Structure formats: C-alpha cells, structure tokens
Amino acid sequence: MDPTIIARIQFGITTVYHFFFVPLTLGLSVLVAIMETQYVRTGKSIYKDMTQFWGKLFVINFAMGVVTGIVQEFQFGMNWSEYSRFVGDIFGAPLAIEALLAFFLESTFLGLWIFGWDKLSKGVHALAIWLVAFGSNVSALWILIANSFMQEPMGYEIQNGRAVMTDFGALITNPNVWVQFPHTVLAGFTTGAFFVLGISAYHLLHRRDEEVFRSSFKLAAVFGLISVVLLVVNGHAQAQEMVRSQPMKMAAAEALFQSEDPAGLSLITITDLSQRKEIFSFRIPGFLSFLAYNRFSGEVKGIHDLQSELSQKYGEDNYIPPVIVTYWSFRTMVGSGFLMAALALLAVFIAYKKSFIPKPWIWKVFLWAIALPYLANTTGWLMTELGRAPWVVYGLMKIRDAVSPTVGAGSMLISLIGFGVIYALLMAADIYLLRKFAKAGITAEKDNISDGQVPSFIGTTG
Amino acid sequence: MNLNILWFVLIAVLYLGYFLLEGFDFGVGILLPFLSKDKDPQRIDLNRRVILNTIGPHWDGNEVWLITAGGATFAAFPHWYATLFSGFYLALFLLLLALIIRGVAFEFRSKDENPRWRVMWDWAIFVGSLVPAFLLGVTFANMVRGVPIDANMNYVGTFFDLLNPYALIGGLVTLVTFTFYGALFLSLKTTGEIRQAARKAATRIWRWAVLAQVLFLGAGFIATDTVERAGTIGVIIPLVGIIALLFSSYFFSRDKEGWAFVMAACSVALYLITTFVALYPRVLVSSLNDAWSLTIKNAASSPYTLRIMSIVALIFVPIVLAYQGWTYWVFRKRIEHKPEELTY
Numbered sequence: 001m002d003p004t005i006i007a008r009i010q011f012g013i014t015t016v017y018h019f020f021f022v023p024l025t026l027g028l029s030v031l032v033a034i035m036e037t038q039y040v041r042t043g044k045s046i047y048k049d050m051t052q053f054w055g056k057l058f059v060i061n062f063a064m065g066v067v068t069g070i071v072q073e074f075q076f077g078m079n080w081s082e083y084s085r086f087v088g089d090i091f092g093a094p095l096a097i098e099a100l101l102a103f104f105l106e107s108t109f110l111g112l113w114i115f116g117w118d119k120l121s122k123g124v125h126a127l128a129i130w131l132v133a134f135g136s137n138v139s140a141l142w143i144l145i146a147n148s149f150m151q152e153p154m155g156y157e158i159q160n161g162r163a164v165m166t167d168f169g170a171l172i173t174n175p176n177v178w179v180q181f182p183h184t185v186l187a188g189f190t191t192g193a194f195f196v197l198g199i200s201a202y203h204l205l206h207r208r209d210e211e212v213f214r215s216s217f218k219l220a221a222v223f224g225l226i227s228v229v230l231l232v233v234n235g236h237a238q239a240q241e242m243v244r245s246q247p248m249k250m251a252a253a254e255a256l257f258q259s260e261d262p263a264g265l266s267l268i269t270i271t272d273l274s275q276r277k278e279i280f281s282f283r284i285p286g287f288l289s290f291l292a293y294n295r296f297s298g299e300v301k302g303i304h305d306l307q308s309e310l311s312q313k314y315g316e317d318n319y320i321p322p323v324i325v326t327y328w329s330f331r332t333m334v335g336s337g338f339l340m341a342a343l344a345l346l347a348v349f350i351a352y353k354k355s356f357i358p359k360p361w362i363w364k365v366f367l368w369a370i371a372l373p374y375l376a377n378t379t380g381w382l383m384t385e386l387g388r389a390p391w392v393v394y395g396l397m398k399i400r401d402a403v404s405p406t407v408g409a410g411s412m413l414i415s416l417i418g419f420g421v422i423y424a425l426l427m428a429a430d431i432y433l434l435r436k437f438a439k440a441g442i443t444a445e446k447d448n449i450s451d452g453q454v455p456s457f458i459g460t461t462g
Numbered sequence: 463m464n465l466n467i468l469w470f471v472l473i474a475v476l477y478l479g480y481f482l483l484e485g486f487d488f489g490v491g492i493l494l495p496f497l498s499k500d501k502d503p504q505r506i507d508l509n510r511r512v513i514l515n516t517i518g519p520h521w522d523g524n525e526v527w528l529i530t531a532g533g534a535t536f537a538a539f540p541h542w543y544a545t546l547f548s549g550f551y552l553a554l555f556l557l558l559l560a561l562i563i564r565g566v567a568f569e570f571r572s573k574d575e576n577p578r579w580r581v582m583w584d585w586a587i588f589v590g591s592l593v594p595a596f597l598l599g600v601t602f603a604n605m606v607r608g609v610p611i612d613a614n615m616n617y618v619g620t621f622f623d624l625l626n627p628y629a630l631i632g633g634l635v636t637l638v639t640f641t642f643y644g645a646l647f648l649s650l651k652t653t654g655e656i657r658q659a660a661r662k663a664a665t666r667i668w669r670w671a672v673l674a675q676v677l678f679l680g681a682g683f684i685a686t687d688t689v690e691r692a693g694t695i696g697v698i699i700p701l702v703g704i705i706a707l708l709f710s711s712y713f714f715s716r717d718k719e720g721w722a723f724v725m726a727a728c729s730v731a732l733y734l735i736t737t738f739v740a741l742y743p744r745v746l747v748s749s750l751n752d753a754w755s756l757t758i759k760n761a762a763s764s765p766y767t768l769r770i771m772s773i774v775a776l777i778f779v780p781i782v783l784a785y786q787g788w789t790y791w792v793f794r795k796r797i798e799h800k801p802e803e804l805t806y
Contacts, residue, residue: 063569066522067562073529077536077547078554081616084547088540089763096533097774103526104782111519112789115805119792164764404548406616415555422559426566433573 004403006412007079010419014071015385016378017423021065023377026140026185027192028058029133031223035216036126049212049442054196055129059114060433064426066107071419073099079412083392083402090156090165091146098142106135140184141177148176150393151384152245163396176245179238186231187380190340191373193224194366197347199438201366204358209442214351221347228341235337236291243292243300246394248310249387251303252321253330254288255281263288263300266327275323276303314395321389329383336376343369465768466758469538470745472775474738476534478731480527481598481636483786485730487517487524489644491564491591492637494584497648497659503577508799509656510584511572514806515797516651521568523786525561537771541615541761542745549609549617550601553624557597564590572806595640596633600624603632603678606740607685608749615756628685634674639707639730642667646714646723653796661714664722668711675704675733688740696740703732 032055039047073095076084084091112120113128120128148171149156155170156163165171200217203209243250250256255269257278264283272279286296301309303320310319343366350358388394392402490513498509517524536543547554563586571583607628610619645667648660679700682688688696710725741747745761748754762768797804 059569060573063566066525067565070525070529070561071558073532074547074554074558077532077543078551079548081544081548084536084544085540085615088536088543089767092533092535092537092540092543092763093767093771096530096537096771099526099530099533100774100778100782103529104523104786107526108523108782108786108789111521111523112792115515115519116792159764165767165770168766168770404544404551406618407548407551411551411555411621414552418555418559422562426562429566429570433570436574 001409001413003407003409003412004400006409006416007403008399010079010412010416011075012385013416013423014068014075014419016381017427018065018068018072019377019381020374021061021068022140023184023188023191023373024061024195025058025065025136026188027190027227028054028061028195029129029136029192030189031192031196031220032058033126033129033133034219034223036129040122040126046212046215049209050216053212053442054216055113056437057195057199057434059110060430060437062110064430068423069103078415079404079407080392080402081404081407083397085162086397086402087149087163087393090149090163090171093165093168094142094146094171098139098146102135102139102142104135106132106139109135137185137188140188141181144181144184145171145174145177148174148180150391151180151388152176153393153396158396163393175241179234179241182234183231183238183380186227186234187373187377189227190224190231190344191377193220193227193344194340194370194373196220197224197343198367198370201363202438203441205360205363205367212442217347218351221344221351224340225344225348228337228344232337232341235334239291240293246388247301248303248306248319249321249326249383250292251301251306252323252326252387253383254300255323255327256288256300256302257304259299259302259305261289261299262286262297263292265291269327271323271327275320317390317398319390321387326383326387329379329386332379333376333383336372336379340369340372340376343372465765465772466762467743468772469534469762469768470738470742470758472772472779473531473534473538474734475779476527476531477738478734480524480531481730481734482727483520483524483527485595485636485640485727486644486647487521488591488595489640489642490514490517490648491587491644492595492641493644493648493660493663494591495588497656497663499659507577507580508801510580511801511804511806512652512656512797512799513648514568514571514587515804516648518568518806519789519793522565523789525565528561534771534775538763538768539745539756539758539761540763542756545611545615545617545746545756545761546601546605549611549619550604550624552621553597553601557594560590560593560597562590564594568806572804592637596637599633599636600629602636602734602737603629605746606682606688606737608747608755610750611746611748611754611756612750613754615754615761618750626685628681631674631678631681635671635678635733638667638671638674639726639733642671642707642710643723643726643730646710646719646726650719650723651796653798657796664714665711668707668714671729672704672707675700675707675729679704682740686740688736692739692742696736699732699739700736703729703736706732 032051035047035054036051039051109128109131113125113132116125116128152174153163154174155165155167157166196216197220200213200220203213204217239250254266255271255278256263257276262285264285265287267282267284269281270279271277288300289298290296292298292300303323307319311317347366350356390398392399494510494513498506498513500506500509532543567583567586567590571580571587604624607626609617609623612618642664645660645664649657649664652660706725706728710722710729713725714722744755744757746756
C-alpha cells in the first residue's frame with residue numbers, strides 16, 4: 001500500500017478526532033469562566049453549582065483534547081518529514097509559540113483550578129479558569145496562523161528548495177488568519193453553547209435541578225445566539241477569502257464545473273462518479289456571485305477552467321480536489337450552521353418568555369442538537385483540508401511530495417491501527433463518563449456525598 | 463553568542479525542564495502499584511488516590527515541556543525534528559501511545575467507582591509511565607551514539623537498530639533514575655505508611671540508579687566519541703552526576719529528604735547535560751559518515767526565524783517558570799489519607 005495514503009488516513013483520523021474535543025474546550029471554558037465570575041460577584045450557590053457541574057464535564061473533555069494534541073505536534077515529523085523540512089522555518093515557529101504561550105498557560109492553570117478550590121481565594125480561582133479559556137483561544141490563534149500558511153503562503157521566499165521566513169508580521173497579518181481564527185473560535189463558542197443547551201434541556205425535560213439548568217440554558221442561549229450569528233456573518237467573509245485565494249476549493253464546494261456569470265448557489269447537485277460531470281443540479285440564480293462578491297453578478301470560475309489555468313501555471317497535473325466530499329462537507333457545515341442559528345433564536349425565546357412552556361419534544365430537539373456543532377466542525381475542516389488537494393501548501397508543495405521518504409508502509413500501518421484502536425477505546429470511555437456525569441445532574445451527586453461515599457468529582461470541599 | 467548555539471542551549475533547557483519535572487511524575491506512576499499495597503482493597507484504592515494526588519495538579523503542565531521542546535526543535539532545527547521523528551518512528555509511536563493513555567488515566571480513573579475501571583486505568587498509568595521513562599533514555603543514547611543517517615539526512619535503519627546495548631543501558635538509566643527520583647518526591651509529599659513505603663523504595667532503588675549510570679558511563683567509552691570530542695569534561699559531568707546520587711542517598715539516610723530530592727534532581731540534570739555536551743555541535747550523529755551528521759548549522763532554520771524565536775523564548779520561558787513555580791508553592795502541603803480532601 002502507498003505510504004502517502006496511509007499517512008493521509010492517519011492524519012485525517014487523528015486530526016478529526018482531536019478536533020472533536022478542541023471546540024468544546026474553546027467554548028465551554030469561556031462559559032464556565034462566566035459562571036464562576038457570576039458566583040464571585042453574587043456569592044449565590046446556584047452559580048457555584050453551575051460552575052462545578054459544567055467544569056466537571058469540561059475537565060473530562062479537556063484531558064482528551066490534550067493527549068490527542070501531542071500526536072498532532074509530533075506527527076508532522078513522523079509521517080511528513082519532507083513537509084517539515086520544507087516549511088519548518090515558518091511552520092515550526094507558530095507551533096513552538098503556541099506551546100510556549102498557550103499550552104503552558106492552559107495546562108498549568110487548569111491544574112490549579114481543578115485542585116485549588118480550597119487553596120485559592122474565590123477571585124484567584126475564577127481568574128485561573130479565565131486564563132485557561134484565554135490560553136485555549138490563544139492556542140487556536142497560533143495553530144491557525146500555521147494552518148493559514150498552508151492555505152495562503154505569505155512572508156516567505158524559496159531558498160535552496162525550502163520555504164524560508166522573511167516576514168513574521170506577514171504570517172500574522174495573513175488575511176486568511178483573520179477570517180479563519182474568528183470562524184474557529186466562534187464555532188467553538190457555538191459548540192460550547194449547544195452542549196450546555198442540550199444537557200440543560202435534558203434536565204429541564206426531567207424537571208431536575210430546574211433552577212440551575214434554567215439558568216445554564218439562559219446563559220448558553222444568549223451566548224450561543226451571539227456566537228452563531230457572528231459565525232454566519234464571518235463565514236460569508238471567509239467564503240470571499242476562499243474565492244480569492246483558492247478558487248478551486250470554492251468551485252469544488254459548489255460542484256461548479258463550468259464558469260458562470262452570474263453564478264448560482266447550488267441547493268443540490270448530483271455528479272457522476274468520475275466527479276467531473278454534473279448529472280442534476282438545482283441552483284438559486286446569482287447567489288454564488290453574491291456570496292463571492294456581495295453583488296448578484298460576477299464570474300465565479302468553474303472546475304474545468306481552473307484546472308487548465310492551474311495546469312498552465314504549475315505544470316500538468318490533476319488540480320481537482322475530491323468534489324463529492326468537498327461539496328457535501330460544505331453543504332453539511334452551512335446547513336448545520338443555519339439550523340443552529342434558528343435553534344439559538346428559539347432558545348433565547350424560551351429563556352426569556354417565561355409564560356411559554358416548551359413541549360417535551362422541543363427539549364429533546366435541543367438534546368439531539370448537540371450533534372450539530374460537531375457535524376459542522378468536522379465537515380468544515382474536511383472541506384478546508386481536502387478542498388486544498390493536491391496541495392499541502394497551496395501553490396508550493398503537493399501532498400505526495402510531503403510524506404516521509406524512509407518510513408515504510410508497514411510502520412505507518414502499525415501506527416494507524418494502533419492510534420485507531422486506542423482512539424476508539426478512549427472515545428467509548430469518554431462518552432461513558434460524559435453521559436454519566438451529564439445525566440447525574442447536581443442533586444444526585446450531592447446525595448452521594450451525604451451517604452458517605454467517596455466523592456469522585458472536582459471541587460467537593462470548596 | 464550566535465543564535466544556533468543559543469537555540470541548542472534553549473532546547474537543552476526545555477528537555478531539562480521536562481526531565482526534571484516529568485521525571486519524578488513518571489517515577490510516581492511507576493511506583494503506583496508497588497507503594498499502594500495493602501490487605502484491604504479499599505485501602506489500596508485510597509493509597510493510590512493519595513499517590514496520584516501528589517502529582518495531580520502538575521503532570522499536565524510538566525508534559526507541556528516535552529511538547530514545547532518538540533515544537534522548538536521543529537522551529538529552530540527543522541531537519542533535526544524531521545529526521546529524528548521520522549527515523550525513530552515506532553519508538554515515538556509507542557511513546558505517544560503511552561503518554562495518551564497515561565494522561566487520560568489520571569483524569570478518568572477516580573471518576574467511576576467500579577474497581578475494574580480503576581484497575582484498568584491504574585495499569586494505564588503504570589505502563590504509560592514506565593514506557594516513556596525507558597524510551598526517552600533509549601532515544602537520547604541513540605542520538606549520541608549515532609544512527610544510520612544518509613547523505614540526505616534520512617534515517618535508513620530499522621526500529622531494531624535503535625535497540626542496541628548502549629541505548630538499552632541508556633533506557634535503564636532514565637527508568638531507574640526517574641523511579642528513584644519519584645520515590646523521593648513521594649516521601650516529600652505524603653505522610654504515614656505511603657511515606658514509609660516510598661522511603662523504603664528509595665533506599666532500595668538508589669544503588670540500581672548508581673549502577674546503571676556507572677555502566678552507562680563505561681559503555682560510553684566504547685560506544686560513543688564523547689571523550690575524543692568533548693575531552694575530560696565529557697567524563698567529569700556524568701561523574702559529578704553519579705556523585706550527586708551518592709549525596710542524595712547520604713542526605714536521605716540523615717532524614718534530609720529535601721536535600722536528597724535536590725541531589726537526585728542534580729543527577730537527572732547532569733545526565734541530560736552530558737547528553738548535550740556529547741552531542742555538540744551535532745544534534746543527531748550519523749553512524750555511517752560523520753559528515754552526514756546533523757549539526758546546529760546544517761539542521762537549523764534561517765537566522766531570521768531564530769531571531770524571532772529567541773525574542774519570544776527569552777520573554778516567555780521566565781514567565782512560564784514563574785507561574786509553574788507558583789503552583790508548586792500553592793500545592794506544597796503533604797497529601798494525607800483524607801478522602802474528602804482528594805480530588806483524583
């Protein structure tokens with residue numbers, strides 16, 4: 001088997017898996033920090049209950065994010081050594097800065113937060129979780145600065161076949177960073193909000209700890225609505241950046257084979273299996289032009305035109321990414337986004353209109369809606385990374401040239417299977433614990449302690 | 463000082479931070495099953511929780527030193543990062559698996575009452591501490607001894623080339639020294655029977671640590687070019703490290719646990735410094751042709767990148783040290799057998 005394929009599968013699996021945990025960390029850390037701040041300000045025990053309940057789930061999720069993150073840091077060197085040599089001068093710097101500025105901050109202060117309930121003053125304890133939240137989100141900035149170089153290389157020059165950094169500022173001011181970073185962070189906030197909404201809805205459905213979960217629901221509803229609205233607006237800006245910097249990705253995401261002016265936005269397009277021809281398509285006229293240029297006219301280039309353009313520019317090759325995956329990933333992400341916007345609006349309505357008593361099925365919808373941000377996060381990255389194919393660094397290095405030349409297919413297969421098996425087992429353990437603590441609620445846990453059992457969660461003595 | 467040398471030193475400092483901090487928490491993980499023994503299963507569980515809570519607030523922050531060292535190697539010496547990580551592929555894969563199950567185990571273990579659940583994660587902590595403690599020594603020994611690296615900086619050996627006698631002794635050095643170091647940490651951080659057990663373990667293990675380090679020093683004369691290149695300094699530093707171990711044992715027998723711990727830390731530090739002294743100015747030695755070795759020159763990033771990274775590192779490393787140091791101050795108290803005070 002071709003080592004490049006195994007390396008790609010492994011990267012895909014480990015990255016998607018890692019990114020299952022990251023967005024929740026980004027969002028839930030901020031929500032828990034807000035809850036604890038309210039506790040510090042008001043001294044009301046309800047906010048402490050909230051902080052501890054959601055903090056417990058946060059910690060379980062965080063551990064998974066950390067350990068899967070180590071693999072991310074190391075596998076560039078393991079499987080993609082040619083890539084590492086080529087971009088190390090540029091790509092390594094933000095990675096190292098991320099560790100130095102962000103990883104230390106979040107890990108150290110999370111340790112303080114988990115273990116420090118009765119060792120720190122209330123204010124310092126709340127500050128610790130704010131630093132965790134800050135650290136997590138700063139880490140997103142630096143890793144996306146690194147990723148943006150792969151999407152839209154800037155601030156470099158090629159010397160002796162390697163990309164060498166010439167302008168650190170250009171790396172940071174890369175326009176791709178400033179659409180992708182807000183998008184990722186807002187997606188994280190939205191994930192946190194829907195996680196809290198869903199689990200709160202479950203308890204409100206069963207009428208347990210209603211005060212705590214009503215309050216959680218309200219906070220998450222407002223936080224979620226603001227985040228998701230900004231997310232959609234920012235998504236529009238990101239699409240325009242994509243049309244400008246990687247037109248082929250947009251063409252694939254829209255399954256637009258022939259250039260159009262004005263271009264229609266695809267509602268559904270079926271292609272043949274070669275992924276080169278449209279069989280059936282329904283498009284809203286002019287809307288793709290609008291997405292690209294904010295007006296209802298303007299040419300959006302199609303796959304075939306771009307293929308010949310890129311072949312002229314970079315030499316004969318296949319420059320078409322996997323169209324079906326890119327197309328459906330884009331649809332799933334955007335569809336989930338709009339659905340979440342609608343649900344967030346409904347959540348705010350429920351939270352503020354006291355006279356409105358939701359039917360049980362409405363609560364259940366929120367419980368199931370926890371899946372939506374995960375779906376959107378995953379498909380968003382699939383589209384971003386697969387849609388860049390055949391490039392690993394756009395315009396500079398192709399995926400097949402990036403792989404480690406002397407790591408055999410056998411070694412790669414061993415690690416692929418090893419990570420796969422361990423990750424599957426850990427996912428089972430993680431979901432088991434999250435479900436257990438999410439379902440247990442607050443009073444159930446407190447009863448446990450009064451029975452004289454060993455408390456098994458954070459902050460029981462604070 | 464030129465920036466290539468500065469970064470060689472900074473990376474040594476990052477690994478030093480890692481070995482000094484995670485060294486004892488690996489030791490604690492390795493000792494977990496041995497120091498928690500009791501007839502009463504509930505007491506065993508309580509003992510284990512006490513042991514885990516000594517490193518609970520710290521292990522994650524300690525591990526970041528490794529991640530940062532990896533990231534800094536990528537940034538400052540991309541070829542070192544690329545050759546080492548692709549070349550030592552399966553060893554690193556095992557290291558990663560171990561660190562994954564270990565990290566999760568700390569967080570998950572005490573969150574369920576089921577004894578089988580807990581035993582499973584206790585195993586994960588034990589294996590997840592033992593394997594890295596050994597592999598780190600194997601890796602560093604191989605870096606100095608030399609591995610088959612071709613003219614294009616690619617590793618052309620196999621996994622089994624890494625398991626040569628010198629590297630295996632190197633693995634024993636870190637494994638046993640960390641275990642001793644962890645036992646001293648536990649005797650400082652616990653009370654009652656666990657403290658007694660930890661003290662007993664420390665008095666038993668220290669001689670093995672000395673033996674391993676002496677053996678490693680001796681084997682180094684045969685397997686490496688340290689003496690030819692670094693001269694007597696390449697012998698003096700590890701010798702002082704061994705003497706530090708002897709002092710550690712001396713202080714320990716005089717009930718000066720704090721000093722014993724400091725001396726063990728010195729020994730760990732000197733072991734690591736020896737490695738970097740033996741390497742310099744190379745970062746990865748080729749056993750095929752010395753001209754093919756990776757050095758601080760041919761493996762490095764551009765001066766511009768090194769300058770940017772230097773500014774960032776010189777500002778933030780001291781800040782990190784300050785707040786991490788503070789956490790050790792916050793959690794300076796010994797952990798007692800009081801379930802209501804245990805978090806893990």
